[in-house]
Amino acid sequence: MAATPCETDLIIIGGGPAGCAAARMAAGVGMRSILVEPDRLCRNLYRIPALNNVLGGHTNGPDLADSIVAELKSTELCRLELGRRVTELHADDGHVTVTVDTGARLTAPYAVVATGVGPLQPHDAAWITAPRGLTLPPLWEAEADDAQGRTLLVLGGDRLIGTFLRAHPATDTRLLVAYPAADAYKIEEVQDDPRVVLVPVEHLTLKPTEGPLVSAEAVGQDGSRRTITADAAYLSIGNAPTAPSGDLTRGPEGYCPPTEQHPRVLVAGDLRSTRFQRIMTALGSGSEAALHAYYAARDVPTKG
Numbered sequence: 001m002a003a004t005p006c007e008t009d010l011i012i013i014g015g016g017p018a019g020c021a022a023a024r025m026a027a028g029v030g031m032r033s034i035l036v037e038p039d040r041l042c043r044n045l046y047r048i049p050a051l052n053n054v055l056g057g058h059t060n061g062p063d064l065a066d067s068i069v070a071e072l073k074s075t076e077l078c079r080l081e082l083g084r085r086v087t088e089l090h091a092d093d094g095h096v097t098v099t100v101d102t103g104a105r106l107t108a109p110y111a112v113v114a115t116g117v118g119p120l121q122p123h124d125a126a127w128i129t130a131p132r133g134l135t136l137p138p139l140w141e142a143e144a145d146d147a148q149g150r151t152l153l154v155l156g157g158d159r160l161i162g163t164f165l166r167a168h169p170a171t172d173t174r175l176l177v178a179y180p181a182a183d184a185y186k187i188e189e190v191q192d193d194p195r196v197v198l199v200p201v202e203h204l205t206l207k208p209t210e211g212p213l214v215s216a217e218a219v220g221q222d223g224s225r226r227t228i229t230a231d232a233a234y235l236s237i238g239n240a241p242t243a244p245s246g247d248l249t250r251g252p253e254g255y256c257p258p259t260e261q262h263p264r265v266l267v268a269g270d271l272r273s274t275r276f277q278r279i280m281t282a283l284g285s286g287s288e289a290a291l292h293a294y295y296a297a298r299d300v301p302t303k304g
Contacts, residue, residue: 018269021286049167089246117239156237157183
């Protein structure tokens with residue numbers, strides 16, 4: 001994977017919807033790109049069982065992912081470097097240099113950073129107290145057989161709940177959704193589903209697992225206390241940014257606002273903000289980032 005200086009026009013870090021869109025747009029305007037991804041392309045899309053908010057007629061993540069991957073692999077101007085992780089990014093006045101986990105370096109005039117986010121765990125949430133070392137799976141990993149006829153404790157009110165319910169419309173399950181006040185607006189889409197029981201909490205303490213059930217002590221937003229028991233517990237508390245080290249400006253929560261980066265570093269997809277973590281916005285921002293690099297390389301103004 002050794003590279004000579006500026007052997008490509010654009011380095012793309014991350015192979016999700018945003019990174020793939022950037023590669024397709026770059027090729028569409030004649031730019032060569034190298035896309036670096038530590039896993040498979042669109043790996044998280046393959047884990048989304050149901051979609052209702054994307055164009056193209058795709059109703060589940062694997063179908064959409066297969067379509068994107070097929071298009072990207074047929075994109076002649078994009079070189080894929082899969083199984084490689086970017087460990088460092090450096091930008092100066094002339095170019096961007098990224099270092100991968102093999103120690104090799106890639107250099108280009110511009111880079112699109114679209115590494116996205118990863119799921120938070122109970123110890124990451126101030127409103128949850130959990131046994132040391134406890135990790136829980138995100139709700140989208142729950143299979144129909146895991147949920148059928150069972151009661152699941154869901155920590156947080158993130159949009160994964162709606163995805164789960166749409167993916168399993170006939171599943172006879174009960175979701176106990178414990179969520180803080182900050183998540184109140186997120187649960188609007190699921191609050192009328194009869195399978196959902198909303199549990200607004202000020203704090204939740206997960207007890208050590210004893211036997212087949214999980215148990216938690218909840219302090220309500222009104223100060224009341226109750227014990228919650230369920231067959232299993234899953235996460236829906238959101239995600240955290242997974243940006244590489246180096247010359248990226250990060251906000252208080254670790255996200256990388258596009259307008260605050262070095263002119264040669266373009267941020268796209270979920271890494272931009274917690275507010276716009278959607279497939280459609282990722283596709284659009286990746287395309288826009290590639291176009292920004294195209295115009296900047298030609299000194300074409302992008303404002304006005």
